[in-house]
Amino acid sequence: MSDFFSFFRKYREISTLIILILISSISIGLNNSEKLINPKEAGFTVFSAFQRGVDGIGNFFSNTVNSINELSELREAYEQLQEKVTEYSEIERNIEELKNENADLREQLGFSKTSPYKNIPARVIGKDPGNTFNSIIINKGSTSGIERNMPVIALKDGYHGLVGKIADVGAFTSVVIPIYDESAYVSARLQESRYEGLITGRGYSDSILTMDYIKKIAREHIKYGDFVITSGMNSLFPKGIYIGRVTAIEGKEWATSLQLEIEPVVEFTTLEYVFVLQRSEE
Amino acid sequence: MRRNNFIFGLLLTILFVVLQSTLLQKIAVNGVVPDIALIIIVFTSNSLGTMKGQMLGFIAGFVQDFLSSGPLGFNALIRTIIGFFFGKIKGKLFLDSILLPIIFIVAASLMKEALIALTGFIFIADSQIIFFGRDFFIELGLNAVLAPFVFALLKLLKIYRINEKGGY
Numbered sequence: 001m002s003d004f005f006s007f008f009r010k011y012r013e014i015s016t017l018i019i020l021i022l023i024s025s026i027s028i029g030l031n032n033s034e035k036l037i038n039p040k041e042a043g044f045t046v047f048s049a050f051q052r053g054v055d056g057i058g059n060f061f062s063n064t065v066n067s068i069n070e071l072s073e074l075r076e077a078y079e080q081l082q083e084k085v086t087e088y089s090e091i092e093r094n095i096e097e098l099k100n101e102n103a104d105l106r107e108q109l110g111f112s113k114t115s116p117y118k119n120i121p122a123r124v125i126g127k128d129p130g131n132t133f134n135s136i137i138i139n140k141g142s143t144s145g146i147e148r149n150m151p152v153i154a155l156k157d158g159y160h161g162l163v164g165k166i167a168d169v170g171a172f173t174s175v176v177i178p179i180y181d182e183s184a185y186v187s188a189r190l191q192e193s194r195y196e197g198l199i200t201g202r203g204y205s206d207s208i209l210t211m212d213y214i215k216k217i218a219r220e221h222i223k224y225g226d227f228v229i230t231s232g233m234n235s236l237f238p239k240g241i242y243i244g245r246v247t248a249i250e251g252k253e254w255a256t257s258l259q260l261e262i263e264p265v266v267e268f269t270t271l272e273y274v275f276v277l278q279r280s281e282e
Numbered sequence: 283m284r285r286n287n288f289i290f291g292l293l294l295t296i297l298f299v300v301l302q303s304t305l306l307q308k309i310a311v312n313g314v315v316p317d318i319a320l321i322i323i324v325f326t327s328n329s330l331g332t333m334k335g336q337m338l339g340f341i342a343g344f345v346q347d348f349l350s351s352g353p354l355g356f357n358a359l360i361r362t363i364i365g366f367f368f369g370k371i372k373g374k375l376f377l378d379s380i381l382l383p384i385i386f387i388v389a390a391s392l393m394k395e396a397l398i399a400l401t402g403f404i405f406i407a408d409s410q411i412i413f414f415g416r417d418f419f420i421e422l423g424l425n426a427v428l429a430p431f432v433f434a435l436l437k438l439l440k441i442y443r444i445n446e447k448g449g450y
Binding site (some may be wrong): 027029208 | 296299300301302303304305307312313314315319335336337341343345346347348349350351352353354355356357358360362363366369387392398401405406410412415416417418420421433450
C-alpha cells in the first residue's frame with residue numbers, strides 16, 4: 001500500500017491525469033444507464049440556475065432601457081399635446097401600433113388555449129455552450145410537468161412548427177434536441193400527396209432538413225412548396241405538426257427512393273417561445 | 283496565493299461557460315459562439331502548471347457537460363487533457379502579446395476537435411457528430427481573433443504570478 005502512495009507521490013501529475021480521465025470515461029459510459037438519481041440531471045439543475053440568473057439580469061437591463069425609452073416617448077407626447085390638440089392623431093396612431101403588437105403577443109400566448117394539444121408554454125433561455133452538440137435550453141422543467149421525450153413546437157406565421165423533443169429535464173429548465181440535429185429522426189408525410197418519408201437534420205440551425213425514403217412513384221405528385229407534416233407513425237411526435245416546405249427534389253436514376261430538401265417552418269436562429277406538448281393529450 | 287489564482291481561473295471559466303450558452307448566443311456567427319472558456323483554460327494552465335490546469339479543465343468541462351446535450355464527462359475528458367498539455371509547456375516558451383496566444387489557441391482548438399472525434403468514436407455508438415465541419419472553422423477563426431485580447435485582459439488582471447523562466 002505504501003508503495004502505491006509513494007508511486008502516486010512520485011508521479012503525482014500523470015496519476016491525477018489518469019484518474020480524471022477514468023472518471024470522465026466512466027461517466028460517459030454510465031450516461032445511458034437508468035439510475036435512481038441521474039447525476040447529469042442533478043448537475044444540470046444546479047448549473048442551469050446560473051443560466052436563469054444571467055438571463056434574468058439581461059432581461060432586467062433590457063427592461064430598464066425599454067422603460068427609460070418609454071418614459072422619454074411619453075414626455076415628448078405630453079409636450080406635443082400641450083402645444084397642439086391635433087397631436088391626438090399621433091397618439092391614436094401609437095395606440096394602433098400597440099394594438100398590433102398586442103395582437104401578435106396574443107397570438108403566441110393564446111395558442112395555449114386554441115391548440116388541439118395540451119401544452120406547456122416556455123421561453124428559450126440559452127443554447128449549448130459549445131458548438132459540438134445542438135441543444136436549446138428552455139425555462140421550464142420537471143416542476144412544470146415536463147418529462148423526457150415530450151415533443152416541442154413553436155408558432156410561426158400561424159403554423160405550429162416542430163422544434164424537437166425534450167432530451168434532459170432539470171427542476172426548472174430543460175434541454176431540447178432540435179430537429180436540425182444530426183441525431184434527430186422524424187417520421188414525416190407530405191401533406192398533399194400523403195407519401196411518407198424520414199426527416200433528418202444536417203447539424204446546423206440555419207440549414208435545411210433532408211427527407212429520405214420517399215417512393216419514386218411520388219415524383220410526379222410532389223410540388224415545390226408542398227408542406228411536410230409529422231406522420232405520427234412509430235414516433236414521439238403527434239401527427240399533423242408542420243415540419244417544413246419542399247425546396248428541392250432529388251431522384252437519382254440508380255436510387256430506389258427520392259430525397260427532398262425541406263426548409264423548416266420554424267426559424268431556429270430567432271426562436272424565442274416554444275410549447276412543450278403533453279403526450280397524453282395527443 | 284496560488285490556490286486563489288486557481289479558484290479565480292475556475293470561476294472565470296465557469297462564468298464564460300454560462301455566458302457562452304446565454305448572452306454570447308446573441309452575437310453568434312452563423313449560430314457559432316467563440317470558446318472563451320477554452321482560451322481561459324489554456325492561459326490558466328500555462329500560468330499555473332499541469333496539476334491545476336488539468337483540474338481546471340476537468341471541473342469546467344463537467345460544468346459544460348451539465349448544460350449540454352452531450353454525454354456527461356465528454357467535455358470533462360477533453361478539457362482535462364488540454365489543461366494537462368498546456369500546463370506541461372508552462373514556462374518553456376516566451377509568451378508575447380499576439381503571435382503565441384494565437385498559436386496556442388489554434389493548437390488548442392485543433393486538439394479539442396481531434397479529441398472530440400476520438401472520444402465520439404470510442405464512446406458514442408452511431409456518433410453523428412460533425413468533425414472539422416463549417417462550425418469548427420468559424421469557431422477556430424473567432425477563437426484566434428479573441429485569443430490576444432483575452433490573454434491581454436487576463437495579464438492585466440495580474441492575478442497569475444509570473445514564473446521564474448519569464449513565461450506566464
